[in-house]
Amino acid sequence: MPQFHARAALLPTGWAADVLIEADAAGTIAAVTPGAAPGAADRLRGAVVPGVPNLHSHAFQRAMAGGAERRSPAGQDSFWSWRDTMYRFVGRLTPEDAEAVAAQLQVELLEWGFTGLAEFHYLHHQPDGTPYDSIAEMALRHLAAARRTGIGLTLLPSLYRHGGIFGRDPVPGQRRFLNDLDPFLRIVDECRAATAGDPQCAVGMAPHSLRAVTPAMLDALPALPGPIHIHAAEQGKEVTECLAATGARPVRWLLDHAPVDARWCLIHATHMDAGEIAGLAASGAVAGLCPSTEASLGDGTFPLRDYLDAGGRLGIGTDSHVGVSARDELRQLETSQRLALHERAVATTEAAPHPGRRLLDAALAGGAQASGRPLGGIAPGLRCDLVELDADHPSLVGRTGDSLLDAWVFSGQANPIRTVVAGAKRVVEGGRHVARLEIGESFAGTMRRLLA
């Protein structure tokens, strides 16, 4: 059985030295023993932290990253003009392209410390909207990619039926996304069948947003163990439209009309008033924050301090993948608050004075909950996901414990991650994914063809 020995490791009880981590054949941690000799175990000589779950991804958007920055002829660029660019782009992607892009993305995420991915998948059909022969073809391409790269996967087929709140007709650019309830449930069933018995995967559901489903559709979704993810309150215009249509803001509407609880993850939840912040925190749901994408799209600033003070749960995702680094998402989450509040160390308390540690702890717990799989820590029963930071790297050298975490999160541009173990398998060695070359070549071929 796989065994790893960490010179220093962040356990649920805090930092420990000389930690022996034993896993079973399914990739789950069986035993954790601090103060142990390495014996024949695979030695990790740096500082080992749990792999971070990424709770929000639209993998195909990795192929657009950096390609939607140019000013549009009309000016006044926004989330909505970006979305029009995205609709034009998705028309060209084949299933083979989707798999090549997803594999490249997963390689990058693993190299930057994400060992699990929740894929919010809405690009279901052929360009004219006709289903593929296998209705879950596109969704299952993400599973094929994950089985090559070793990333753990929570597949979240998305229900997308309408083009605006509540029940507006879709536009042609949305054709590939659209399903009525029955075909959507067939996609969910096929994803469940394809992942049955696989300890590295789970399947949930993702009603896309209050723009894309109706209240009746939300009610008709079968009661689920979860996870259930939905985009909510990303944009000011979305709040205005929801208020006009329903008399309530999006998060308030969901809290009042959907059974929002610990199974749920509200992606973004950027625009909340005090009552919504308290309500979401009390619900036990996770706020799925995607700081680099939210900055890229001009979404707004999440009310982090009030939400943490209320006991709210959060996790991080990379959404449109303009960023792919767990560290950078945590950094941007804190620094966005500093810019807004003109303060430092916002995500801290007297008892938790290191923002790097506090945000990492929050992202591990919330990300695990929103992934619906047992992970997010170095403890028996959880997936054996380990990230080894090179403690001799110039950005970390001489630091230990939570000070090392702060240095990792808040300084430098280089990547001090040396080894990544996902499901008890080494997938990143010397900072490079073991299949980086072949996956990168396939991705390059796809990109050259898409952009020709």
Ligand code: ZN
């Ligand atoms: Zn999203």
